[in-house]
Amino acid sequence: xxxxxxxxxxxxxxxxxxxxxxxxxxxxxxxxxxxxxxxxxxxxxxxxxxxxxxxxxxxxxxxxxxxxxxxxxxxxxxxxxxxxxxxxxxxxxxxxxxxxxxxxxxxxxxxxxxxxxxxxxxxxxxxxxxxxxxxxxxx
Numbered sequence: 001x002x003x004x005x006x007x008x009x010x011x012x013x014x015x016x017x018x019x020x021x022x023x024x025x026x027x028x029x030x031x032x033x034x035x036x037x038x039x040x041x042x043x044x045x046x047x048x049x050x051x052x053x054x055x056x057x058x059x060x061x062x063x064x065x066x067x068x069x070x071x072x073x074x075x076x077x078x079x080x081x082x083x084x085x086x087x088x089x090x091x092x093x094x095x096x097x098x099x100x101x102x103x104x105x106x107x108x109x110x111x112x113x114x115x116x117x118x119x120x121x122x123x124x125x126x127x128x129x130x131x132x133x134x135x136x137x138x139x
Contacts, residue, residue: 046108046122053105060098067091 067087075081108121 046119056101064094
């Protein structure tokens with residue numbers, strides 16, 4: 001219901017309405033990501049994790065857009081250092097994370113495979129993540 005209302009209002013020229021709708025959409029995304037785990041069974045964990053990866057892709061993309069638009073910087077002591085700054089190093093870090101997330105999504109949820117192969121790919125990915133964390137020394 002909320003999503004349908006947001007789609008109807010998408011054509012509006014009211015900037016404040018778009019900002020409120022964007023905030024509502026982010027809240028809705030947060031709810032979908034953190035929906036009660038009781039409703040999800042272990043058999044569907046691999047499938048529902050695709051939502052989290054999808055939102056991660058969206059968040060990385062939005063953050064990159066903000067970084068590439070730049071921000072104003074002023075220096076009270078040296079006016080030559082004032083101006084618009086684009087943080088390309090941070091954008092590169094986000095781009096790398098975005099590419100890794102897209103490749104992970106493709107590796108697990110390749111639509112040409114059956115559900116058992118996708119679940120196996122997800123289990124291998126989770127195992128590899130747990131295994132790599134075991135090699136870190138504890139304090």
